[in-house]
Amino acid sequence: MRQSIYRLLFAFQAAAVTLSFTACNDLLEPTPAQQLPDDKAITDAGSARSATIGAYDRVQAYYQLNWPVLGFLPGENVRFNGTLNQFLQIDQNQLSADNVLITEAWTQMYQAVNAANNVIAGVPGVNDPLLPVAEKNQLLGEAYFLRALVFFDLGRGWGGVPLVLTPTRTKENGKGVGRSTLAQTYDQVLADLTQAETLLPDGTTRNRAVKSTARALRARLHLYRQQWADAETYATQVISTSNYRLATPYRTFSTAPFLSQESVFELTFSNSDANTMWNNWFPSALGGQFNFQPVPAAIALLNDPAVGGSRSALLATTVIAGANVTYGNLYSRSAQRDDPSYVLRLAEQYLIRSEARAKLGKLPEAIADLNAVRSRAGVGPTTATTADQLLLAIENERRVEFAFEADRWFDLVRTGRAGTVLGVTDQKRWLFPVPFNDLVADPDLQQNPGY
Template sequence: MKRSYILLLLAGTLSLSACSKFLEEDPNNAIPAEKAITDAGTARAAITGVYDGLQGYYAANYPTLGTITADNVVFNGTLSQYLQLDQNAIPTDNVTTVAAYQGIYKTINSANSVITYVPGITDPLLTQAEKEKILGEAYFARALGYFDLARGWGGVQLQLKPTTNINDAKGIKRSTLDQTYDQVLADLTEAEKLLPEDATTRNRAQKSTARALRARLHLYRKQWAEAEQYASLVISNTAKYELVPYKSFFTAPFLSRESVFELTFSANDRNTYWNLWYPSSSGGQYTLKPSNALVAKLNNPAVGGTRNSLIAGTGSNVYGVLYNTSATSTDPAYLIRLAELYLIRAEARAQQNKLTGAEGAIADLDAVRARAGVPASTAVTKEEILLAIEEENSVEFAFEAHRWFDLIRTERAGVVLGLTNKNYWLFPLPYSDVLSDPDLEGKNNPGY
């Protein structure tokens, strides 16, 4: 999925007669989306571009924002952009936050083009079923984009039409966090209607993918019954999903039954995120390093169990190996795993005081623990169970984009990280965006 923002994807199909129009001022290296997305081939190319956008910000930038900012991962390099994240002292021009923020909006814009122009295609080669599938994927991608913006930056500008020039974005003020999450829900509702449910596909959106993200959305909004309901819809799909031995989900071949949604890479479309985790002796930069506290947990049989396979090395040179295909750079980007759905349901049930029994929080928590080869939880009270779920999330998703966002949504960042100034629980909007957009002027997040 090489990066493309609806460039001249079908140049070979243009008529040679177009040469006679060489005096026209249309650009010769790109064409407008309304002219580019016109048939089955261009519709397929456009949705591929949307997935490419997701790859762009999930290959490294967004997972880094969810890890080094918390307590499982520490800075071990030389680049200031990562040191700033590690110290939670993030300027408005931090390279990683800016790249993630702008990359998400590029993906949303690509999805907007698909949503706007695909319905008008009348190509007989594009069946109604395929058209609905493409549209459903675009709605899901836009929902994911706005969800990721909301949990990182708060309420944002909701751009729902393709932006082809700066004037298209004029007059769009920042929405509230609730309004942004409302848009995510609307898009996920539409995506679930349109998407198919394939028995094997895990690297493209499906009905179950939309349901899984909706479960996460409801958890963030503290809508416990709905979070439980949608997590259960995915967990109950036993024909497609099951918890697998821990190490097997991140060793080749990928796309295990544990995976609900991931982004796959290839030798021609590489994910080099391993480079930030591996030591120089293995060809990496070793910028992101497991904290000593996390290493102790992973090596504790009663806490980490088989999850100690997440790390390698000894002494002061322990490093993370979730992203491990250094020879080929084909690690997937892990977005949703079944273990998350179990822990979402566990938390939602605990919040509803459903603590024990076959449909209680402990049962779901212990399902994840048993898969990792650790003993059943000894938590008893609601408060103990919620803390146990928090700890399980921390270890289970140690190097995935969870820990920081979990501590922010539960308002535990002050206690756990010592970050008591809530202004810094959100990332800053890019200085360049605030400076150039009159609708954002003076509207950065408090504290920046």
């Protein structure tokens, strides 16, 4: 998925945090390195296609390490096994505005927004017989979907953020935009998803957006906004599509050649475009660094036949110095280095619909959706009978189902349960800090309270 076109638009000026943590003490500052004239960047079918792939590449960059870490490490399933302060801050829910991972994630995400903005701005003006209208609409739909995904992630991480909707070609372009509210940010996500759904084709592609991809993200958006009827409607549209089904057994959704029928959207890697996330999970005896370790409570849940069922496959064990050591096994392709980044899965759509139906008082239907996920994992039906019991059961199911994905922290924040479950009672800490460098560069950008 690596393409050169967007390396011409933006480049990192400082060293980045690498997957092997060799440069974790450097701060990132995005600086335009070279610029293409506005009328030259996207001019024909080839450059339009390359620019769209470049937008996926930018999203891939923040989903490779930083976003999953920000989703699972502040929760209670995983601990950081090291001394690097920027990771310890995340693990201990004590972030600072100069945290390297926060800075890099924010930078990468706005680079992804800019890549999508360039496609949205440039593709409509392309007049090339090799780019038919249907394909032009598809490329635009993909760009709108990707921008929606990034703004959604920015919103759930930072709250309201600057809504940059046009290409940024100089340092000055993005200044003075100011922060929108979270409601306005989510409104923009909805507008982009609505446009994407109109433009995208139906299809079975799982590593590029189609109509169902936009609908799945929209179901998640409505869940976060507590718009229960809409969340149920859009999750149902995805679940009802014959292109998707829950993978059985559980582990097959993350087994090569990937792109299983459970996958609604994942980001693809290859040996030449590597995902080395496995390196952070594997013990040193297996060539890894063991930076992220499942905590004993999570290991017990996953290994409990009545709770984890076949999801125990997310764990593996090796012997080190005569003792069994358990490690996370979601990312396991150490030789091929082609584990995908998982963004949208059908199991989530079932649990979104289950939660929405529980909130709407449709308890039998909500129980059926929850049990569909449990049954796939070889776990018996839920014993929950009341709405409150069912909502807690869904929360616990999500903890196990998405144990090492970018999910747990954001779930507990959106439901207001981060204080009760994690002890993070200061709600100002439920949002990430805006990077210090960006505050210095743009006086109109405001910090989140508490930082």
